[in-house]
């Protein structure tokens with residue numbers, strides 16, 4: 001997508017103890033000693049959460065307290081079941097905190113000192129499983145800004161599988177619109193449809209609706225000649241979205257042709273992409289937060305750039321966290337507008 005290339009260039013099991021209170025009535029009292037774990041949930045756990053009927057209950061707001069009658073996670077899985085959806089890597093107790101990220105506000109960088117988020121747009125793709133393997137090995141959580149119908153159709157079984165794995169691995173799932181348009185070119189109704197159509201897919205497949213989104217190309221926020229487009233921002237605000245962009249773009253979408261043979265050698269590509277990172281990070285004060293954009297739709301992003309970035313960021317002493325976390329929303333219940341059991345049983349097509 002050529003315009004994107006121009007624009008985006010510019011731019012457990014630690015000892016996590018669920019003290020499940022016992023007896024009769026109540027309560028899950030847990031002590032969260034750690035949040036991130038390197039153990040994947042299995043497909044069995046996923047299917048055990050799914051509703052197979054069209055009578056699945058509607059998702060409910062995430063700021064609702066965890067019901068005291070909520071079922072416990074399956075044996076052997078640490079985590080928290082919320083409204084029928086398992087958060088396998090998080091022990092969440094009590095009421096969800098109030099969200100920190102503000103609806104309709106544009107965040108162009110992380111705010112928490114010493115945090116560094118890396119995020120991946122435009123997927124899932126054929127490379128995303130390989131990225132998830134890397135993140136699992138590194139015990140890192142990131143943010144995926146997902147499309148419904150861009151590189152691939154979100155309803156394809158194999159794409160659903162990748163998306164479920166990302167969610168169940170504890171990564172933040174966020175919206176990147178249904179079909180990756182320039183939002184400033186759309187009417188309010190058009191923008192709304194781009195968001196709500198993907199919301200339906202997320203509800204169908206995962207049972208959640210994200211609170212966080214990133215406009216394709218950053219359009220309507222900066223970088224596209226349409227900065228601060230109030231139609232876009234107010235529409236997203238009305239839909240309850242926190243708008244996030246980036247302060248570092250590696251340029252993968254611009255300078256990697258994703259074909260073989262490549263126009264640029266690995267060394268040439270990495271030199272360009274690494275410069276985009278180092279030229280922003282190194283002049284900034286130590287511990288200054290950063291929000292880095294990449295795309296999980298490029299082989300060399302997954303095999304070369306992401307590993308290099310992780311090593312570089314860790315070496316500088318940063319805490320690597322999802323986008324929402326670095327903006328103050330540390331509880332995953334605040335990452336989503338709705339949490340409930342996945343609803344879909346019938347595949348839906350992706351005609352744009």
Ligand SMILES: [Zn+2]
Pocket residue numbers: 004121122176180216217
């Ligand atoms: Zn994109």
